[in-house]
Amino acid sequence: MELNAFVGRQAIFDRRLLVVGYELLFRDSTENRARFSDPNQATAATMLNAFVELGLDALAGELPVWVNLPTDFLLGDFPIPLPPERTVIEVLEDVPVTPALLGSLRAFRAQGFRIALDDFILTDATRPLLELAYCVKVDILNVAREEVARQFASLKGSGPLLLAEKISTHDEHLYVRDLGFHLFQGHFLELPIVSKSKRLPHGRAALLLILDRLYAPNVNLGTLESMIAAEVGLSVRLIKLASSAAMSLGAPIGSVGQAVQRLGVQQVAALIVLIMVAGFDDKPIELARQALIRARMCELLARQASLPPDQLFTAGLFSLLDAILDRPLHEIIDQLNVAPLIREALAGGPTQGAKIVDIARHQNRGDLQRVGGAGFGAQQVFMAWFEAVRWADAIIATI
Numbered sequence: 001m002e003l004n005a006f007v008g009r010q011a012i013f014d015r016r017l018l019v020v021g022y023e024l025l026f027r028d029s030t031e032n033r034a035r036f037s038d039p040n041q042a043t044a045a046t047m048l049n050a051f052v053e054l055g056l057d058a059l060a061g062e063l064p065v066w067v068n069l070p071t072d073f074l075l076g077d078f079p080i081p082l083p084p085e086r087t088v089i090e091v092l093e094d095v096p097v098t099p100a101l102l103g104s105l106r107a108f109r110a111q112g113f114r115i116a117l118d119d120f121i122l123t124d125a126t127r128p129l130l131e132l133a134y135c136v137k138v139d140i141l142n143v144a145r146e147e148v149a150r151q152f153a154s155l156k157g158s159g160p161l162l163l164a165e166k167i168s169t170h171d172e173h174l175y176v177r178d179l180g181f182h183l184f185q186g187h188f189l190e191l192p193i194v195s196k197s198k199r200l201p202h203g204r205a206a207l208l209l210i211l212d213r214l215y216a217p218n219v220n221l222g223t224l225e226s227m228i229a230a231e232v233g234l235s236v237r238l239i240k241l242a243s244s245a246a247m248s249l250g251a252p253i254g255s256v257g258q259a260v261q262r263l264g265v266q267q268v269a270a271l272i273v274l275i276m277v278a279g280f281d282d283k284p285i286e287l288a289r290q291a292l293i294r295a296r297m298c299e300l301l302a303r304q305a306s307l308p309p310d311q312l313f314t315a316g317l318f319s320l321l322d323a324i325l326d327r328p329l330h331e332i333i334d335q336l337n338v339a340p341l342i343r344e345a346l347a348g349g350p351t352q353g354a355k356i357v358d359i360a361r362h363q364n365r366g367d368l369q370r371v372g373g374a375g376f377g378a379q380q381v382f383m384a385w386f387e388a389v390r391w392a393d394a395i396i397a398t399i
Contacts, residue, residue: 007046009059010192012066012163013184015177021088022059023066023185025192047082056086064088066116071095075104084112088134093119097126105132116163122154133160135183141166145175152179210234225257228268232291235259235317238268239338254339255310256317289392291320294360296388298345301356301376308341315345315357360385 008025026046047067056065066088073080074095080087089108095101105115114134120126130136136155140148148164155162164176167186176184210227229235235256242259243252253259260268298316302309318338322329333346345353352375359376363385 006194007059008192008194009065010185011190013189015182015184017184017189019063020183021064021066023068023090024059047080056082060086064114066090068092068118071101075100076107080113084108088114088116090116090118090137091129093117093121097129102128102132105129117160119165120155122151130155130158130160135161135163137163137165137185138181139166140164140172140176141168141186148176149179152176152181156180221257221260225255225260228260229256229295229313229317230292232317232320236321238263239314243338252339253314254308254342255314257310291317292392293385293388294319294357296391297360297363297384298356300384300387301359301380302353304380305352305356305375307353307356311339311341312345312353312356314338315342315353316360318342318346319357319361 009022010025011019012021012023014020024046059065064086065082067082068090069080070092074089074091080089089105091101091105109115109132115129115132116135116137117126117129117133118137119139120129120136122130136158138148138151138155152162161182162180163183163185164172164181165185167173167176167184167188169188172186173184173188210224210231228238238256238259239253242262253262295313295316298319299309299313302312318333319329321327321332329346333343341353344351345357348354348358359381363381
């Protein structure tokens with residue numbers, strides 16, 4: 001079954017018609033409409049696809065992204081993996097305004113998130129939200145101009161920027177611009193655009209087991225790293241998250257273990273929860289098995305060549321991502337802030353690391369005539385492969 005990730009985005013413009021941000025929208029196909037029954041699942045999928053599968057830079061460049069969050073996310077029941085400095089949280093009009101909500105929004109602001117009020121109508125109940133808001137979005141679709149003017153007058157001078165949304169004609173844009181709105185969004189200015197990427201596979205049972213082990217007393221980090229490595233999709237997501245600008249301060253990641261140490265138990269658990277909320281519950285076992293064999297084989301050969309074994313393990317693990325995601329490997333690796341040795345090993349060429357990955361590829365494919373070189377004898381290569389097969393099968397048997 002083909003696994004795809006979809007995200008819709010719609011531009012937000014300023015008075016000069018320059019794009020100043022993008023709202024992220026749930027999509028489950030290239031059809032440009034949102035169809036979902038569970039808002040939590042839709043929100044989790046949208047954020048996960050945007051941040052991990054497609055990448056914020058590919059979707060929005062350096063501009064901020066705007067994301068609608070349902071009540072459960074706003075109250076902190078689920079994690080938000082987006083970097084605060086690049087994220088505007090949108091509060092929908094149907095979210096009850098309670099002391100708990102106001103406290104949660106204050107906490108989000110303290111973390112660096114900005115708050116937007118979507119389809120906002122000013123009432124005594126909603127007035128406290130204005131003190132926390134960076135922007136207020138006013139829906140003008142099928143609303144009489146007199147009512148739009150009344151809403152604008154009631155909000156003007158309250159502090160937040162005012163955004164006119166669902167603009168559908170040139171005349172509507174001119175009208176709200178002349179009224180004094182600061183920002184603009186709608187089909188007249190830009191239709192939502194759907195981006196698509198292959199998404200990473202997951203096994204729900206394995207994720208649940210890893211989540212359980214994360215909180216086990218006296219957890220063995222070596223065992224935990226092996227379990228995570230067996231989940232190729234989770235490994236890639238962890239390294240992407242750990243190497244993101246929000247987490248890494250530019251320091252490259254060399255292994256799954258480093259990613260786990262940098263993120264900590266809470267962040268790893270949060271990512272697993274988000275994946276499960278998004279409903280990713282499938283896994284091609286054989287592809288994962290082959291990736292594990294390559295990873296272990298590269299690790300064993302790296303030890304004999306006095307190279308960092310954990311980094312060559314990661315290189316071997318990632319060497320099948322092009323088959324898993326149906327994308328060129330260099331495009332995938334460009335999204336990861338991995339250590340130079342990993343990048344060189346996956347790029348191919350004359351380096352020892354690249355030769356080790358190449359040996360693992362050919363041995364894994366049964367191409368025995370091309371496994372020589374890099375200073376290893378046929379016996380060494382065979383024994384590394386044999387041990388890697390035994391190890392991979394044992395790992396998969398445990399999950």
